[in-house]
Amino acid sequence: MDGERLVLVVGGTGMLRFAVHELLDAGATVLVAGRHPERAAPGNPSAIGRLVPVQADWSEPVQLAAAVARAAGQQSVGTAVLWVHRPYGAGVHRALDGVLAPDATVVHLWGSAGADPTASRPAPPEYRPPRHYRSVVLGYVDRPDGGTRWLTDREISYGALRALADPAPRQTVGRTEPWSRHP
Numbered sequence: 001m002d003g004e005r006l007v008l009v010v011g012g013t014g015m016l017r018f019a020v021h022e023l024l025d026a027g028a029t030v031l032v033a034g035r036h037p038e039r040a041a042p043g044n045p046s047a048i049g050r051l052v053p054v055q056a057d058w059s060e061p062v063q064l065a066a067a068v069a070r071a072a073g074q075q076s077v078g079t080a081v082l083w084v085h086r087p088y089g090a091g092v093h094r095a096l097d098g099v100l101a102p103d104a105t106v107v108h109l110w111g112s113a114g115a116d117p118t119a120s121r122p123a124p125p126e127y128r129p130p131r132h133y134r135s136v137v138l139g140y141v142d143r144p145d146g147g148t149r150w151l152t153d154r155e156i157s158y159g160a161l162r163a164l165a166d167p168a169p170r171q172t173v174g175r176t177e178p179w180s181r182h183p
């Protein structure tokens, strides 16, 4: 990964914390936007300076985007990993439109309320080309005993990181089919 890379992670203090740490370890500078961004602090002390906490709330998307822009300064935000609960997604995506680079790579995580949560909600129009958009649906995995379970934070984080490298526009972590087998 390019050491100069500036990555925005929304939701980076929760299940995407591992992804934030991996990005820092790979040399990226990571803007973590959330109400308690300091919670994303890495164990690796040499990476602390490249973690940029951005105090922000999904419910105030214009302020969130302004805070991200301030934190980025003159640097272009060329990569974003986004986890936003409903109903805040649309507002956050709209507000980030003016902040992300015109050709930014955007990994957008979708919780699974069915086999295809993207079917009932269109992909955010802000991320059309020339942006590189990847929707990542979070599914479930099989357990050795024949049952199923939800994904762990680590599995979700690695799915998000994989999507940064994989240009497929629709990706799934675990599986969503058949939906009737979900935990």
Ligand SMILES: NC(=O)c1ccc[n+]([C@@H]2O[C@H](COP(=O)([O-])OP(=O)(O)OC[C@H]3O[C@@H](n4cnc5c(N)ncnc54)[C@H](OP(=O)(O)O)[C@@H]3O)[C@@H](O)[C@H]2O)c1
Binding pocket: 010, 011, 012, 013, 014, 015, 016, 033, 034, 035, 036, 037, 039, 056, 057, 058, 059, 083, 111, 112, 138, 139, 140, 149, 150, 151, 152, 153, 156
């Ligand atoms: N298919 C699956 O298996 C699946 C799918 C989804 C989730 N999960 C699991 O469910 C657990 C809980 O998920 P979760 O959705 O609560 O996500 P989470 O990522 O564990 O935690 C919530 C994240 O959202 C941020 N956040 C919450 N409210 C916010 C607000 N108003 N403004 C800005 N940021 C806000 C939090 O940051 P701040 O507190 O810093 O604001 C935090 O980073 C996770 O552990 C995950 O593993 C599993």
